[in-house]
Amino acid sequence: MRIDIITAVPELLHSPLNTSILKRAQDKQLAEIYVHDLREFGKGKYRQIDDYQFGGGAGMVLMPEPLGQMIEKLIASTTYDEIVFMTPDGKTLSQETSNQFSLKKNFLFICGHYKGIDERIREKYVTQEISIGDYVLTGGELPACIVIDSIVRLIPGVLNNETSALSDSFQDDLLSPPVYTRPRTWKGMDVPEVLTSGNFKKIDEWRSNKSQERTEERRPDLLKKK
Ligand code: ADE
Numbered sequence: 001m002r003i004d005i006i007t008a009v010p011e012l013l014h015s016p017l018n019t020s021i022l023k024r025a026q027d028k029q030l031a032e033i034y035v036h037d038l039r040e041f042g043k044g045k046y047r048q049i050d051d052y053q054f055g056g057g058a059g060m061v062l063m064p065e066p067l068g069q070m071i072e073k074l075i076a077s078t079t080y081d082e083i084v085f086m087t088p089d090g091k092t093l094s095q096e097t098s099n100q101f102s103l104k105k106n107f108l109f110i111c112g113h114y115k116g117i118d119e120r121i122r123e124k125y126v127t128q129e130i131s132i133g134d135y136v137l138t139g140g141e142l143p144a145c146i147v148i149d150s151i152v153r154l155i156p157g158v159l160n161n162e163t164s165a166l167s168d169s170f171q172d173d174l175l176s177p178p179v180y181t182r183p184r185t186w187k188g189m190d191v192p193e194v195l196t197s198g199n200f201k202k203i204d205e206w207r208s209n210k211s212q213e214r215t216e217e218r219r220p221d222l223l224k225k226k
Contacts, residue, residue, distance in 0.1 A: 001032070030158050048066075062121075082127050092132075177214065180192070
């Protein structure tokens with residue numbers, strides 16, 4: 001998978017994309033991730049990339065020329081399966097969308113900053129508009145990292161134990177059961193006995209019951225969906 005990201009603040013992306021599982025995915029050459037600084041195409045001496053909005057109103061808007069030029073440069077050498085714009089008015093990210101994205105090859109992510117991007121860029125190039133939830137952040141960079149993390153970890157070979165992605169919460173519209181590790185007793189609290197019994201049929205049953213219970217308690221809406 002190849003992922004290109006256009007941003008006005010590349011610093012925000014470096015650490016999340018180059019640490020832990022996302023780093024491992026790149027080291028194993030299962031994902032290539034490139035961050036592009038929009039200021040490269042900024043206008044004039046001050047490399048301007050944003051301007052006031054027509055019609056008045058608070059907040060700056062990313063201008064169509066620098067962003068358009070950078071998109072044109074990238075699409076000239078890569079065919080993208082999706083050009084994704086991160087925006088609070090997009091479709092809310094779900095596990096289902098991440099699963100579908102993880103099967104595709106090339107992505108271009110556009111991160112808005114300030115008030116957003118000129119609407120004409122959305123009309124001309126964007127194929128998917130994604131929100132990570134009903135709240136507004138200062139830009140699309142952290143949301144893009146969230147989407148990228150959720151899709152890259154699904155690429156076969158990225159996680160050590162592939163079943164661990166299949167048993168995630170939401171994969172089956174169920175929340176995950178509780179998990180425990182050593183020591184068996186901590187501050188007077190014991191690990192449920194069944195988990196140390198070695199009886200894998202019983203362990204599976206226990207996990208499945210706990211998943212069901214937890215989903216009923218915390219997210220009954222997921223059970224209605226099923
Ligand atoms: N940019 C700002 N807020 C956002 C959100 N909730 N989702 C995606 N992109 C955003």
